[in-house]
Amino acid sequence: MQVGESARPPLSRLVWTALGGVSIAFHLWLIFSGLVPNLISRPLHMALAVPWVFLFMARPGPARWTGAVFTAAGVAGCLYVALNESALGDQYGSLEGDFQVWLAAALIVTVLEMARRAIGWPLPVIAAAALLYGLLGQHLPGEFGHPGLPVASFLGTIVVAEGGLWGSLTGVSVNIVAVFVIMGAVLNAGEAGEGFMNLALAAAGHLRGGAAKVSVLSSALFGSISGSASANVASTGAITLPTMRRLGYPRALAGAVEAVASSGGQIMPPLMGAGAFVMVELTGIPYTRIMAAALLPALLYFLTVWVGINAFARRHDLRPVAAADRPPARVVAVTAGFFLVPFAVLLERMFVGGYTPQYAAASAILAAFVLLLFDARLRPAFLRTLRRLEVVALAAGRQIAVIASIILCAGLIISVLGQTGLGVKITSLILSAGGNQLWPALLLTAAACLLLGMEVPTTAAYVICVSVAGPALQDLGLDPLVANLFVFWFALLSTITPPVCGAVFIAAGMVEENWLKVAASAMALGVGLYVIPLGMVANPGLIALADAPVLAVVLAVKLAVGLAALSRGIIANHGTAARLLLVAAGLAVVFVDPGAILGG
Numbered sequence: 001m002q003v004g005e006s007a008r009p010p011l012s013r014l015v016w017t018a019l020g021g022v023s024i025a026f027h028l029w030l031i032f033s034g035l036v037p038n039l040i041s042r043p044l045h046m047a048l049a050v051p052w053v054f055l056f057m058a059r060p061g062p063a064r065w066t067g068a069v070f071t072a073a074g075v076a077g078c079l080y081v082a083l084n085e086s087a088l089g090d091q092y093g094s095l096e097g098d099f100q101v102w103l104a105a106a107l108i109v110t111v112l113e114m115a116r117r118a119i120g121w122p123l124p125v126i127a128a129a130a131l132l133y134g135l136l137g138q139h140l141p142g143e144f145g146h147p148g149l150p151v152a153s154f155l156g157t158i159v160v161a162e163g164g165l166w167g168s169l170t171g172v173s174v175n176i177v178a179v180f181v182i183m184g185a186v187l188n189a190g191e192a193g194e195g196f197m198n199l200a201l202a203a204a205g206h207l208r209g210g211a212a213k214v215s216v217l218s219s220a221l222f223g224s225i226s227g228s229a230s231a232n233v234a235s236t237g238a239i240t241l242p243t244m245r246r247l248g249y250p251r252a253l254a255g256a257v258e259a260v261a262s263s264g265g266q267i268m269p270p271l272m273g274a275g276a277f278v279m280v281e282l283t284g285i286p287y288t289r290i291m292a293a294a295l296l297p298a299l300l301y302f303l304t305v306w307v308g309i310n311a312f313a314r315r316h317d318l319r320p321v322a323a324a325d326r327p328p329a330r331v332v333a334v335t336a337g338f339f340l341v342p343f344a345v346l347l348e349r350m351f352v353g354g355y356t357p358q359y360a361a362a363s364a365i366l367a368a369f370v371l372l373l374f375d376a377r378l379r380p381a382f383l384r385t386l387r388r389l390e391v392v393a394l395a396a397g398r399q400i401a402v403i404a405s406i407i408l409c410a411g412l413i414i415s416v417l418g419q420t421g422l423g424v425k426i427t428s429l430i431l432s433a434g435g436n437q438l439w440p441a442l443l444l445t446a447a448a449c450l451l452l453g454m455e456v457p458t459t460a461a462y463v464i465c466v467s468v469a470g471p472a473l474q475d476l477g478l479d480p481l482v483a484n485l486f487v488f489w490f491a492l493l494s495t496i497t498p499p500v501c502g503a504v505f506i507a508a509g510m511v512e513e514n515w516l517k518v519a520a521s522a523m524a525l526g527v528g529l530y531v532i533p534l535g536m537v538a539n540p541g542l543i544a545l546a547d548a549p550v551l552a553v554v555l556a557v558k559l560a561v562g563l564a565a566l567s568r569g570i571i572a573n574h575g576t577a578a579r580l581l582l583v584a585a586g587l588a589v590v591f592v593d594p595g596a597i598l599g600g
Contacts, residue, residue, distance in 0.1 A: 013390065016056055020393030023048045023400055027178040031362050039085040042166040045174040045404060046111075047078035052401035053114045067117075074110040077103055081160065093161035095152040104159040108412065111165060115409035118402045123460050127409050130416040137420055146420045157419060164415035165408055168281050169463065173407040176277040178400045179361045183342070185396040186368040189388040191376050192339035196221040197239055202332045205321035209313030211247050212257040214321065215240035216305055219261035220268050221339070229458075229495045229503040232262030233510070241510050247319050251513035253312055256521030258510075259503040260305055263495040263526065266458055267488070268298045270346065275459050275488050277357075278407075282466065283480050287357045288350060293481055293543035296556045297489070297532050304528035304563045311571035312525075335376050342368040403459075410463045417467055426468040431475060438476040442537060445469040446490045453494030461491040482540050489533040496522040496529065524570050528563055531590060535559050538591045562589030 026048060030041055054067030054074075080103060081088060095101050108131065112124040133140075138148030158164030187193075200217035204210050218236045237258040244254035266272060269291040276294070280287050312318070327335075342364040349360030372388045373380045417423035434441035448469060452461040466487040473483040495503040498519050507522075508515035536542055539559065545552040562585075568574075569582030 013394075016397065017390045017393045019048070019051065020395075020397030023178075023397045024182050024393065027174070027182065027400070028362055028365070030175060031179065031358050037085050038162050038166055038171060039088060039160075040082045041174055042170045043078035043081040045170065045178070046165070046408060047075045047082075048397075049401035049404040050074040050078070050110070050114065052398050053118050053405055056398060056401075057117065063117075070110050070113055073106045074114070077107040077110070081107075081166070088160045091156065091160055093153065093157045093163065094150075095156040095160065100160065101152070101155065104155040107159055107165065108155070111405075111408045111412065114405040118405035119457055123406065123409050123457075126464070127412045130413045130422075133422065134416045134420050137422075144422075144425055146422070149419060154419060158412065158415050163418070164411055167411050167415065169278065169407050169411045169414060170404075172277045172281050173400075173404050176280075176358050177403055177407075179358045179365070180277075181399045181403065182392075182396045183346075183361050183365050183368065185392045185399065186365055186372065187339055187342060188395065189391040190338055190368065190372045191335050191374075192342075192368075193222065194376060195335035195338045195340070197236070198327045198332045199336045201321060201326050202329070205326045206323075207320055209309045209318040210320040211240060211244045211249065212253075212309045212313070212318070213306065215244070215257050216261040216264075216302055216309070219258070219265050220302055222265060229259075229263045229266055229492075232265045233258055233503050233506045236262065237507060237510055241507070243321065243325070245511065247321070248316075249318060250316060251511045252517035252521045253316070255504070255507035255511040255513055255518035256525050257305075257309065259496055259501075259507040259518065259522045260526040260529075261302075262507075263492055263503050263529065264298070264301050264305065266492055266495075267294065267301060269294050270343075272488075275462050275491075278459060278463055279484050279488065282463075282470075283484055285481055289546050290481070292546040294485065296542055296545055296552055297485070297536060300532055300535075300556060300559055300563060301526075301528040303560055304532075304567050305525055307564045307567045308525040308527070308571050311568050311573075312521075315571075315573045331376065334378065338371050341371065406457050406460050407463075410460045413464055414467055423468050423471070427472040427475070430469055430472040434472075434476075436476070438473070438478065438537075441469075441472055441476055442486070442534065445473065445487060446493070446533075449487060449490035450493045450497060453491050453500075458488075458491045458495070461494070462488045465491060478537065479540055481543060482536055485536060485543065486533045489529065489536075492529060496526050525567075527567055527570055531563065531566065531587075532559070535562075535590045558592075559590055562586045562591075565589065 026044065030036055051071050054071045055064060058064040058067040095104060112128060115124040115127070134149060134154055135151070137144075137146045139145070159166075162168075196218045197214070200214040200221065204213035204217055207213055215236065218240065219232050222232055222236050241254055241258055244257065245251070249257075266275070269276070272291075272294060276287065276290055279285070279290055283290075345367045346360050346364035349355045349363045350357060353360070355363075372392075373385050375381065375384070417426075430441055430444055434444055445465065449461060449465045452465055466484055470480070470483050470487060473486070474480055478486075494500055496519065498504075498516065501515070501519050501522070504515055504519045504522050508518040511518070539555045541548060541551045542555045542559065543552070564586070565582045566586030569579045569584075569586060572579070572582075574582070
């Protein structure tokens with residue numbers, strides 16, 4: 001439950017709980033209802049999201065009054081599209097009459113303002129610039145101008161056709177992401193969070209630097225369902241950061257550990273935030289194969305962090321967590337079941353049952369709902385369950401709305417790129433700037449991801465960057481899945497890399513330390529985030545776990561050796577010459593081509 005929600009009047013909480021319940025019911029109903037036309041389900045998805053952003057999240061005063069106006073306009077526009085789905089389908093993406101032009105303008109402005117209120121200015125500013133380019137780009141000289149698009153056709157494709165606002169990206173938000181958000185909300189409302197922490201404490205608390213390693217394990221587990229580095233830091237950090245400080249960890253190191261571990265949660269299967277589902281839509285590759293491809297690189301990332309913590313632990317003589325502060329085995333076994341049971345159902349339904357990810361998630365949600373009845377001692381309580389259901393409804397409704405705001409706004413950008421041909425032109429620019437060479441193009445793409453990731457959520461940065469840079473990388477011979485994973489990883493750079501590093505900012509505030517000191521330690525600990533995507537390009541077999549598991553594991557071991565040397569070279573308290581030698585050896589092992597050595 002968000003800060004301030006408990007202070008809402010009981011009637012207000014009841015209304016929002018009911019709306020959250022409607023949103024949950026709607027998205028689960030879509031899974032079992034069969035085929036619902038996209039021009040019905042997707043506008044209704046936005047209609048359910050609008051009030052959360054403009055009213056629930058608004059501060060009292062003018063923002064709430066203007067939010068009421070935007071809510072009325074947005075809901076009315078969405079209902080118009082949904083109720084007239086059949087007639088609009090016959091217009092073939094072109095607006096008819098002044099009313100529909102005003103409708104399109106109202107919906108587009110509402111989406112831009114939704115994104116601004118949900119996540120800040122950068123993404124809606126990019127989307128507004130793209131829209132202006134679509135409307136006025138014919139007046140630009142040179143190759144970056146376009147011939148001009150009729151306003152009725154340009155706006156109609158965005159608003160009354162299955163493109164733009166109601167395109168495939170929004171379909172991912174409606175049909176898949178929302179369901180996993182609901183699953184995460186149900187797990188977090190019960191004992192699953194305590195289960196994550198207890199399992200991590202039991203597994204790593206007794207080790208040197210144990211509190212930091214607990215943070216890594218708990219953040220990997222929690223991040224696999226939260227998909228948000230910021231949410232990870234705020235939740236697991238509330239427990240791990242005070243523990244690290246109590247055991248004598250330097251403030252900068254404690255904050256860095258939590259920021260780096262929490263960022264890694266977004267690349268950890270099975271969920272990987274919303275990015276994995278968007279990747280399915282953009283590549284056409286099945287979700288299970290993407291999970292398999294992402295698994296070894298994610299494990300390598302956490303292994304690198306683990307090695308870095310060992311180096312820091314020796315430097316600062318960091319003690320294990322005291323035995324009295326570690327939970328007994330029975331408590332670990334019981335509380336771990338609160339997330340292991342739903343996860344087992346999810347994976348069984350997908351890999352054994354052969355069902356779709358959203359159907360598997362719905363089954364896991366059912367199991368998690370049953371577990372809400374019980375506490376850590378397996379005692380049921382009716383009133384506590386009602387309070388938990390309230391938390392689920394409020395959290396799911398709000399989180400679905402925030403993700404919808406991001407994806408709807410990103411959909412505007414993708415539509416403009418496609419309609420105007422701007423995406424192809426930027427692709428050509430990247431190819432020419434990189435001299436038609438892969439590695440310069442990769443570095444340009446990495447820089448673009450870092451810039452886009454500043455104050456823009458990872459999923460939005462990934463979608464925009466892969467839309468313009470992905471084709472260029474593929475034209476240079478990069479496998480589509482490697483290209484997408486490369487861009488997705490580098491979209492995460494801004495979580496720990498200055499000047500804008502959201503996870504670091506939050507962690508620094510929680511430990512009351514200068515954020516630049518936290519960022520410096522985070523970049524050293526999180527070196528794998530910078531190197532592993534490049535390692536995937538140099539060793540494409542690393543992501544072939546589903547097709548060539550032996551080769552993938554061999555390459556993973558090779559990269560693990562190189563990354564361990566690299567991490568120790570950066571962090572360990574050796575002499576300068578030894579550190580430089582370790583860094584050079586680590587990079588050589590990561591990027592060496594075994595085929596070239598073997599003459600293949």
